[in-house]
Amino acid sequence: MKRILLLSLLAVTLFFSCKKDKDEAFPTLSMQVTEKTLTVQVNTQKSFSVVIPNGKTITSEWKLNNTVVGSEASYVFKPTSAGDYTLTYTGSNAQGSFTFTYQINVPVPVIDPGANSSMYISKVFEYLPAPGQHINMPSLGSLEQAQKLVGSTNNLVSLGGFGGYVIFGFDHSVKNNEGYDLGVYGNPTGPNNASAEHGIVMVSQDKNGNGLPDDEWFELAGSEYAKTTTIKNYEITYTNPKAFVDVPWTDNQGNTGVVKNLSKNKNHYPLFAANQDKITFKGTLLPSTSLSTSGLIINKPFEWGYTDSYSVGDDYQNKGYNSFDISWAVDNNGNKVVLKTIDFVKVYSAQNINAGILGEISTDIKGAVDLHIKALK
Incomplete structure (x- = not known):
């Protein structure tokens, strides 16, 4: 009887305890x-x-x-x-x-231009050319020459074959205003028998605020971007011959070839590259526009959207530089990207062409300007 009473009391206690917990707000x-x-x-x-x-x-x-x-x-x-x-x-x-x-x-950190801001490049962050006939030449293909792009549009720098690049920035964020935003100088010839050495321009924002070009890159899609003759996600690997001979390459399309060493007086592989065995570049490969006419080898320009190109649609003849609109930016999947400002610019050689006695087709750059602050020279 006592056991029954104890069990009943325990059950009642548990019931009211649970009810209290349940009813507690x-x-x-x-x-x-x-x-x-x-x-x-x-x-x-x-x-x-x-x-x-x-x-x-x-x-x-x-x-x-x-x-x-x-x-x-x-x-x-x-x-x-x-x-x-x-x-x-x-x-x-x-x-x-x-x-x-x-x-x-x-928000993306933005450095607004001030009264003393320059329209020209203020800093070269990286110069890594692909092998080429001008690479390792002090006046065209050296780290010292690349630094001469700062504050000027008169010093020529070669980027070598496909993939070779230079990365630079300004002393302020470049705004995406109406019309063209950037001007990039090269040395194409034209208009008669015009010869171009096409380079693709990419842009980036300093999203992490560290002042370095280590954020996502976006391609400024030119006239050839959506065409079937353009190859996206192209990769090429150059092997250092460590001698004054041709530089061999292989790509992810199953092709092989060489960067011709016509002078035989120096190694065409960049001797200041971190990897002195081989180097791989990735990007968008533009189709060849090379042809021979009357014994003269030329490389025809595309309509617009590429540097070192005597483009008719870009009116290079009158401006003397190629123009770029930040609104052309696309991501790796080809989707349009809205960028109010950019902080870094990358230019790379975008064709893989052996031009015979002229050597490889290699983009040249002489400088760049923010087209919105011309009056602040």
């Missing part, structure tokens, strides 16, 4: 930051926290773009790159749950 939680839409700058901290009533036990969870990033009552958001972020807090216990969501915009 979920505590009222509030957020320290009440605005649901915020702007936070790159590499700056923004603290978020939940206010929990005394004596209440809450399990906390923070998710950033659906990834769990915290389990405390507070969270410090410090974005390392521009973009749009969704930060969600969820607090829960046996009585229920509470959710609060923030939409955070982290």
